[in-house]
Amino acid sequence: QKEVEQNSGPLSVPEGAIASLNCTYSDRVSQSFFWYRQYSGKSPELIMSIYSNGDKEDGRFTAQLNKASQYVSLLIRDSQPSDSATYLCAVRDGRGGSYIPTFGRGTSLIVHP
């Protein structure tokens, strides 16, 4: 059974700070990693995808992947109150035609002014 673990939070950070969200996964052969943002009462929205070790930056967001440690993180720089949401980590292995992603339960982020 593949598992994706996230701290449920809430993670509370002041406006302008860096928010660091973490995710660990159990399946060592996982190939694709995704971060989604979900506002309360809304549907998930893809923020970042990452496929190889290292960092990937997009605006204020940086995804970091370490396959050896089975760890993926999302950094949000200059956090804004509008970043307050639940962040979902998803992992997919793609072996043998498997396209079923496994989602973590999400980390709630609160950015306070």
Place this chain on the structure above:
Amino acid sequence: EAQVTQNPRYLITVTGKKLTVTCSQNMNHEYMSWYRQDPGLGLRQIYYSMNVEVTDKGDVPEGYKVSRKEKRNFPLILESPSPNQTSLYFCASGLDTQYFGPGTRLTVL
């Protein structure tokens, strides 16, 4: 505008009464999928479809059916709903970049 639509958005029904939740996308995606989201359990995939007439089970397919007769539509069918299928359901389109529909909140009494 890229869009995934679902209907109905809210549904209250009774045990055993067959229902269908429709899903449609306008992005010409081959891959579509259905999820349910439950408190404490997160998002779990019910079924997915790689293309027309090609569907496969996700992690929690029991009690659900799907069909993919056209590329744009991927309905979710509950032939005999039970209270444990009370949940928030999302349709999604696309593989690496998944676009989620607005959700259908289903209550089965």
